[in-house]
Amino acid sequence: MASTSPVFLRLMANAVAVANHAGNIIREVMSKGDLGIVEKGVNDPQTEADRRAQQCIIGNLNKKFPLMSIIGEEDLAQETNVELVSDIDKEVLNLRCPEELVNVTEEDFVVWVDPLDGTAEYTAGMLDHVTVLIGIAHKNRPVGGVIHQPYYNYKNDKAGLGRTMWGIPGIGVGGFKPIPPPEGKRLVVTTRSHMTPVVQQALEALKPDEILRVGGAGYKVMLLMEGHATAYVFASPGCKKWDTCAPEAILTAMGGRLTDIHGTPYSYASTEMHPNKRGVLAAAKSDDHKWFVENIPDEVKQLVQGS
Numbered sequence: 001m002a003s004t005s006p007v008f009l010r011l012m013a014n015a016v017a018v019a020n021h022a023g024n025i026i027r028e029v030m031s032k033g034d035l036g037i038v039e040k041g042v043n044d045p046q047t048e049a050d051r052r053a054q055q056c057i058i059g060n061l062n063k064k065f066p067l068m069s070i071i072g073e074e075d076l077a078q079e080t081n082v083e084l085v086s087d088i089d090k091e092v093l094n095l096r097c098p099e100e101l102v103n104v105t106e107e108d109f110v111v112w113v114d115p116l117d118g119t120a121e122y123t124a125g126m127l128d129h130v131t132v133l134i135g136i137a138h139k140n141r142p143v144g145g146v147i148h149q150p151y152y153n154y155k156n157d158k159a160g161l162g163r164t165m166w167g168i169p170g171i172g173v174g175g176f177k178p179i180p181p182p183e184g185k186r187l188v189v190t191t192r193s194h195m196t197p198v199v200q201q202a203l204e205a206l207k208p209d210e211i212l213r214v215g216g217a218g219y220k221v222m223l224l225m226e227g228h229a230t231a232y233v234f235a236s237p238g239c240k241k242w243d244t245c246a247p248e249a250i251l252t253a254m255g256g257r258l259t260d261i262h263g264t265p266y267s268y269a270s271t272e273m274h275p276n277k278r279g280v281l282a283a284a285k286s287d288d289h290k291w292f293v294e295n296i297p298d299e300v301k302q303l304v305q306g307s
């Protein structure tokens, strides 16, 4: 059965399995205690967990899909002798494939990998903000996404540790239950560690009932997915394509929307520049998204134009 499944479903099912394995690596590095922190830039750390998780994810996906473009956050020479992940997620493998992807071959997918999103929070012990993001794009658009949260339930030793969420626009989502945000309230989630005056100006103009400041693009979108926030607003160029591809796929699959702050979707072609220079605006409901696009001040839009 597996060998006759469409490439897309095999890719999604492998992405779930390798994301789970990356989660094991992230917990193992933390439990050994030496994070091996390297500063890539201002307020932009990398740890041994980022490096090993990326080697595992890209090494395994490369072996199974050698002709596919895979773009990872970390600038590393890919090791060839990575530990093989032999399992595959059977539930995802047996999903219905979107009609337009049934005959697409591996050369025509682009995979964006953030091996550990929320590194600053990982080093600060805010472990539930940490996620592994694997986004799959076809014809420039996100068509499948996997978010693994390695420390889900870590404060509750009776429940299972870690979980994996996925979404395929046109098919659905799994690994979590989508919950709409509370009606009549504007709960806005934004950066915890990359605040700027323009980000602040945008937030103030939107007059939120509450501002939630958490780490990582994956964790912010999870707050949208489970009804804890109305919108994710980041009027700044710091996020990259690997931060938003998987979250956008899942949000779209549940009826939400993720774009730049002008309301224009990003392209995820392999030739795109990595930064999301026009900022990020996401909402669990597309009607809410429209409201936020209309209410972000023109002055802010002019300052975050990507040029």
Ligand code: AMP
Binding pocket: 042, 043, 044, 117, 118, 190, 191, 192, 193, 194, 214, 215, 216, 217, 237, 238, 239, 240, 243
């Ligand atoms: P944050 O919301 O600040 O946790 O950022 C979400 C994602 O975008 C994380 O992967 C960050 O590393 C990245 N990011 C946002 N702003 C910046 C920045 N100024 N420099 C480097 N990375 C950033």
Ligand code: MG
Binding pocket: 114, 116, 117, 118, 216, 217, 242, 243
């Ligand atoms: Mg990231």
Ligand code: MG
Binding pocket: 050, 073, 114, 115, 116, 117, 118, 119
């Ligand atoms: Mg990262």
